[in-house]
Amino acid sequence: MANTFKVWIKSFDYKSLNLYDICVMLNEIERFAFSNFTLYRVKMNHLNKVFLQDAIANYYKEDDLHTNFAYVNALPQNLVKCSLKFKQDIVVAGMPYFVEAFNYLHPSKLDSLLELEGKSVKKGEELNFDLPFNIALTGERIALNLLQRASAVATYTKQYVDKAKNYNIKILDTRKTTPGHRALEKYAVFVGGGFNHRFGQMDCLMIKDNHKSFFGGLENALKFFEDIHSFYRPVIVEIHDLEELKQAQALEVKHLMLDNFSPSLIKEAIRLKQSGQTFEVSGCIRLETIQDYLIDGVDAISVGALTYDAPHVDISLKYKRI
Numbered sequence: 001m002a003n004t005f006k007v008w009i010k011s012f013d014y015k016s017l018n019l020y021d022i023c024v025m026l027n028e029i030e031r032f033a034f035s036n037f038t039l040y041r042v043k044m045n046h047l048n049k050v051f052l053q054d055a056i057a058n059y060y061k062e063d064d065l066h067t068n069f070a071y072v073n074a075l076p077q078n079l080v081k082c083s084l085k086f087k088q089d090i091v092v093a094g095m096p097y098f099v100e101a102f103n104y105l106h107p108s109k110l111d112s113l114l115e116l117e118g119k120s121v122k123k124g125e126e127l128n129f130d131l132p133f134n135i136a137l138t139g140e141r142i143a144l145n146l147l148q149r150a151s152a153v154a155t156y157t158k159q160y161v162d163k164a165k166n167y168n169i170k171i172l173d174t175r176k177t178t179p180g181h182r183a184l185e186k187y188a189v190f191v192g193g194g195f196n197h198r199f200g201q202m203d204c205l206m207i208k209d210n211h212k213s214f215f216g217g218l219e220n221a222l223k224f225f226e227d228i229h230s231f232y233r234p235v236i237v238e239i240h241d242l243e244e245l246k247q248a249q250a251l252e253v254k255h256l257m258l259d260n261f262s263p264s265l266i267k268e269a270i271r272l273k274q275s276g277q278t279f280e281v282s283g284c285i286r287l288e289t290i291q292d293y294l295i296d297g298v299d300a301i302s303v304g305a306l307t308y309d310a311p312h313v314d315i316s317l318k319y320k321r322i
Contacts (some may be wrong), residue, residue: 052100055183059142060104075134080319082136084113084127087314091158092116093191094150097184101143106135118154118191130322140317148315149181150188156310157192159287160303165193167294169301172197172280176304185307197302206236206257218247236280245269249277257302259283263292270297 065072086092095117099110110129160171173189174197175182186196198204205228211221218237225235236255239245242265248256254276258269260283273279281293282302293301 048096049100049103051183052097053104056097056101056104056142058180059101059146063138063142065138072134072138075137077132077134079130079322080133080136081322082129082131082317082319084129085316085318086121086123086125087316088123089120090151090313090315091120091154091192092118092147092151093154093188094147094184097146097150098143101146102131102135102139105139106132108135131319133319133321136317136319144315144317146184148313149178150184150191151315152310152313153185153188153307154192155313157189157194157306160290160301160306161193163287163290164294164301167296167298169294169298170195171306172300172302173306174198174282174302174304175200177307189306192306194306195300202233204234204236204255205230206238208238209240209259218244219251222251222253239269242268242272245272249274254278256280257282263295266293266295266298270295273297 095114099108099113102108102110108131113127113129116127157171157173164171171194173186173194177185182199186199190196198206205225207218207221207225211224212218215221215224222235222237234255235253236257237248237253238257238259239248239261240259245256245258249272255278257280258266261269261281266279266281270279278299279297280300280302281298282304285293285301285303286305290301290303
């Protein structure tokens with residue numbers, strides 16, 4: 001595997017790489033590391049712990065336990081044997097969040113659980129670990145919510161990725177994420193084998209139909225973004241028909257999102273594709289229809305449903321007094 005990766009890296013003509021090529025290369029390096037080096041997968045570095053603690057502090061505020069000192073103080077601290085039970089086949093994601101949800105309350109020796117991150121587990125599998133009863137009870141729902149949400153997104157993403165893997169087409173997420181959970185959900189897409197689109201509006205500049213409507217067309221909208229003088233930030237243009245595609249090409253736009261194109265119209269667009277351009281396809285593409293969009297010449301398919309419609313996965317946490 002390592003030798004294959006070295007050959008793949010050496011195959012790049014670095015002098016001719018454009019921004020898209022560099023992004024693809026960096027994503028592939030990261031994916032190789034994630035899938036082949038155990039330390040990358042299971043170790044939590046200090047920065048991630050700090051960032052997770054900030055997020056998890058907000059989650060605990062929702063449970064309002066700080067208002068009932070007597071209840072929290074009365075909870076027994078006896079050790080309990082915890083059993084994390086997987087009730088269906090899933091791709092595990094969010095285990096760092098699960099572990100840190102308990103660590104936030106009390107330093108816990110749960111790092112061995114991180115080894116399961118990114119792996120497929122079968123219905124009926126279990127993980128066992130020990131915690132004080134008060135910590136298990138207080139952290140259970142938040143830890144499970146995060147683990148279930150991430151695993152749902154990763155499991156759903158992998159189904160799309162498996163369909164597209166033989167076509168050299170990347171599956172992308174979108175910004176259609178749950179407010180407050182974008183980092184978790186986009187991380188879960190990555191674990192499931194997908195690629196992250198924009199994390200925020202300023203990762204790259206995207207000209208959408210509302211920009212064109214407000215500024216009076218594509219050319220004026222493009223000029224608005226060019227006048228910002230953001231030298232390294234790429235521009236993506238949402239395209240709605242072949243005439244608009246030709247106009248964008250005349251304006252030397254490199255990254256084109258074919259929005260709500262039918263498969264037959266995509267094939268027509270690909271005949272117009274120019275060297276160095278990337279074609280992303282989007283618009284209500286689901287598992288049931290994605291096969292129709294796996295067309296030679298398409299570079300990526302963005303799927304909002306990865307994060308807003310991933311089916312819930314069933315995981316439970318049970319414990320017994322030791």
